[in-house]
Amino acid sequence: xxxxxxxxxxxxxxxxxxxxxxxxxxxxxxxxxxxxxxxxxxxxxxxxxxxxxxxxxxxxxxxxxxxxxxxxxxxxxxxxxxxxxxxxxxxxxxxxxxxxxxxxxxxxxxxxxxxxxxxxxxxxxxxxxxxxxxxxxxxxxxxxxxxxxxxxxxxxxxxxxxxxxxxxxxxxxxxxxxxxxxxxxxx
Amino acid sequence: xxxxxxxxxxxxxxxxxxxxxxxxxxxxxxxxxxxxxxxxxxxxxxxxxxxxxxxxxxxxxxxxxxxxxxxxxxxxxxxxxxxxxxxxxxxxxxxxxxxxxxxxxxxxxxxxxxxxxxxxxxxxxxxxxxxxxxxxxxxxxxxxxxxxxxxxxxxxxxxxxxxxxxxxxxxxxxxxxxxxxxxxxxxxxxxxxxxxxxxxxxxxxxxxxxxxxxxxxxxxxxxxxxxxxxxxxxxxxxxxxxxxxxxxxxxxxxxxxxxxxxxxxxxxxxxxxxxxxxxxxxxxxxxxxxxxxxxxxxxxxxxxxxxxxxxxxxxxxxxxxxxxxxxxxxxxxxxxxxxxxxxxxxxxxxxxxxxxxxxxxxxxxxxxxx
Numbered sequence: 251x252x253x254x255x256x257x258x259x260x261x262x263x264x265x266x267x268x269x270x271x272x273x274x275x276x277x278x279x280x281x282x283x284x285x286x287x288x289x290x291x292x293x294x295x296x297x298x299x300x301x302x303x304x305x306x307x308x309x310x311x312x313x314x315x316x317x318x319x320x321x322x323x324x325x326x327x328x329x330x331x332x333x334x335x336x337x338x339x340x341x342x343x344x345x346x347x348x349x350x351x352x353x354x355x356x357x358x359x360x361x362x363x364x365x366x367x368x369x370x371x372x373x374x375x376x377x378x379x380x381x382x383x384x385x386x387x388x389x390x391x392x393x394x395x396x397x398x399x400x401x402x403x404x405x406x407x408x409x410x411x412x413x414x415x416x417x418x419x420x421x422x423x424x425x426x427x428x429x430x431x432x433x434x435x436x437x
Numbered sequence: 438x439x440x441x442x443x444x445x446x447x448x449x450x451x452x453x454x455x456x457x458x459x460x461x462x463x464x465x466x467x468x469x470x471x472x473x474x475x476x477x478x479x480x481x482x483x484x485x486x487x488x489x490x491x492x493x494x495x496x497x498x499x500x501x502x503x504x505x506x507x508x509x510x511x512x513x514x515x516x517x518x519x520x521x522x523x524x525x526x527x528x529x530x531x532x533x534x535x536x537x538x539x540x541x542x543x544x545x546x547x548x549x550x551x552x553x554x555x556x557x558x559x560x561x562x563x564x565x566x567x568x569x570x571x572x573x574x575x576x577x578x579x580x581x582x583x584x585x586x587x588x589x590x591x592x593x594x595x596x597x598x599x600x601x602x603x604x605x606x607x608x609x610x611x612x613x614x615x616x617x618x619x620x621x622x623x624x625x626x627x628x629x630x631x632x633x634x635x636x637x638x639x640x641x642x643x644x645x646x647x648x649x650x651x652x653x654x655x656x657x658x659x660x661x662x663x664x665x666x667x668x669x670x671x672x673x674x675x676x677x678x679x680x681x682x683x684x685x686x687x688x689x690x691x692x693x694x695x696x697x698x699x700x701x702x703x704x705x706x707x708x709x710x711x712x713x714x715x716x717x718x719x720x721x722x723x724x725x726x727x728x729x730x731x732x733x734x735x736x737x738x739x740x741x742x743x744x745x746x747x748x749x750x751x752x753x754x755x756x757x758x759x760x761x762x763x764x765x766x767x768x769x770x771x772x773x774x775x776x777x778x779x780x781x782x783x784x785x786x787x788x789x790x791x792x793x794x795x796x797x798x799x800x801x802x803x804x805x806x807x
Contacts, residue, residue: 258452259450259452259453260452260453260457260474262450263480265509265513265516266466266509266595266597267498267505267594267595268504269503294736324736326543326779326781327781328540328543328547329543354546354547354604354605354606355543355544355547355549355605357605382605385546388500388597388602389603392603
C-alpha cells in the first residue's frame with residue numbers, strides 16, 4: 251500500500267447516487283377530438299377551477315365532446331393524485347386537461363399526474379405557468395417522460411382578475427388541442 | 438433510454454495536489470459550506486454501522502429519485518461531518534421522510550420555505566450526544582448540526598432538490614442547512630413525546646415534520662397554564678402561516694420554565710394541546726377577507742368547519758395535530774411555535790432501529806394520518 255508521501259492520486263466519491271430509470275413514450279395522440287370524453291383534473295389551487303371551467307367551456311364551443319368529466323384533488327394540490335383517482339380518470343375519459351402548476355410542488359405533481367395518465371394511454375395536457383417551465387423540463391426527465399408537452403400560460407394565476415383569467419383561458423384552449431393531437435412544439 | 442447514463446460522474450480520482458474541499462465545491466456537491474472530503478476508511482466505518490452491504494438501497498429520494506444506498510448515505514454523512522454512530526438516526530430520518538404520507542417530493546419542490554424538522558426521542562439522543570437543552574435549535578452541537586446537515590445534503594445531492602431548478606423555494610429558510618434536535622426528556626416534567634405516541638420509553642424514535650422555522654413566544658408575566666398558553670395561542674393565531682391557511686400539522690417547543698409552571702398546576706400534555714387547539718385560530722371572516730377576493734380558498738380547509746363570518750377556524754383539525762416537545766435551557770420564559778407546511782404532508786414517527794421501508798399504505802383518504 252502506498253503511503254502519503256508516494257501516493258499520486260486521491261479517490262473522489264460521488265454523493266448523488268444513481269438514477270435508474272427507463273423512460274416511457276407518450277400515449278398515442280388523437281387524430282380527431284370530436285366524440286371524445288374530456289377529463290378535467292383540478293388540483294384545487296387558487297383559481298384552478300376558474301381556468302379549467304373556462305377552458306372546458308371554450309373547448310366545448312369548438313369541439314363536440316362525448317362528455318366532460320370534472321375531478322378535484324381534494325387532498326392537496328401539492329400531492330400526487332391517488333392511484334385510484336388516476337385509474338378512474340383513465341377509465342372514464344379519452345383525453346385529460348389538468349391545472350395548475352403555478353408553484354413548485356403543484357407543478358411537480360401536475361407533471362407527475364400527467365405522466366401517470368399518459369402511461370395509461372391518455373393524451374394529457376398539464377397547465378403550468380411561465381415561471382415553472384424549467385422545473386417541468388427537469389421533472390419530466392426525472393420521472394422518465396421527456397416527450398411530455400405542457401400548456402404554458404403567464405405567471406401568476408392565484409391572484410389575477412377575471413379579465414386575466416379569460417386571457418389565459420384562450421391560450422389553454424388553443425395549446426391543449428395541440429397537445430392532444432401531437433402538434434405542440436417543445437418548451 | 439437509461440437515465441443513469443445522463444449522470445456525469447467525472448473522474449473517480451484526482452491528483453494529490455488538488456484541494457479536495459475546493460474540488461467538492463466545484464462539483465456542485467455541497468450545501469454552500471465546505472464539506473469533509475470523504476475517504477474510503479471513513480465511508481466504510483459508517484457502512485459498517487448500517488449493517489454492511491454498501492450497495493443496499495435504503496430508499497429513493499425525490500424529486501430526482503436517486504438511489505440512497507448505504508454507501509451514498511455514508512458519503513453524505515462523512516461530508517456533513519457526522520460520526521459513524523449517528524448513522525441509524527440519519528437512516529431513520531430518511532426512511533421517515535420517504536414514507537409516502539410525508540410527500541417529500543412536494544416538500545422539496547415547494548415555493549414555501551418548509552424544511553424537515555427531525556426530532557429525536559429515546560436513549561439514542563443522549564448516547565450520541567444530541568442537544569435538546571440550551572440553544573437546542575442553535576449552533577454548537579456536533580450531533581444536531583451534522584445529522585441535520587447530512588439529511589439536507591442527501592436531499593440536495595441524491596434528491597436533486599437544488600434551487601432554482603427542482604427546489605422552487607421563494608425565500609428559503611436557515612433551517613434548510615440543518616434542522617435536527619432532540620426532546621429534553623431528562624428535564625421535562627411530562628412524559629416524552631414518543632411515549633405519548635405509544636412507544637416504550639427505552640425505544641428511540643425519529644419524528645419528521647415539514648416545518649417552518651421556530652417562532653419565539655415570549656411570556657415573562659404569566660404564572661399559570663392559561664396565561665402562558667394564551668400567549669402561545671396568540672403566536673399560533675395568525676392568518677399568515679401555511680398551517681393557518683392549509684391546516685395539517687404543527688409543533689410546539691415548550692420551554693422548560695413554561696413547562697414547569699404548567700406542570701405545577703397538574704396539567705398534562707393532553708390538557709395543553711387541547712387548550713391550545715380550543716383557544717387558537719381565527720374567525721372565518723379573517724380567513725375569507727369577507728369574500729373580497731372570491732371563495733376558492735374554502736377548498737383548502739376541512740369540509741367540516743362551519744363557514745359563517747363569526748365561526749372560528751381552528752389552526753389544525755384537532756389537538757393531536759399539535760406536536761408538543763419540551764425543549765430548551767433551564768432559564769428563560771420562552772417557547773417556540775413551529776408552523777407546518779400544510780395538509781399536503783403528514784408527519785411520520787418511526788423507531789430508529791426499524792429498517793423497514795416506509796409504509797406503502799395509500800394515504801389519500803387520510804386514514805393513515807397521525
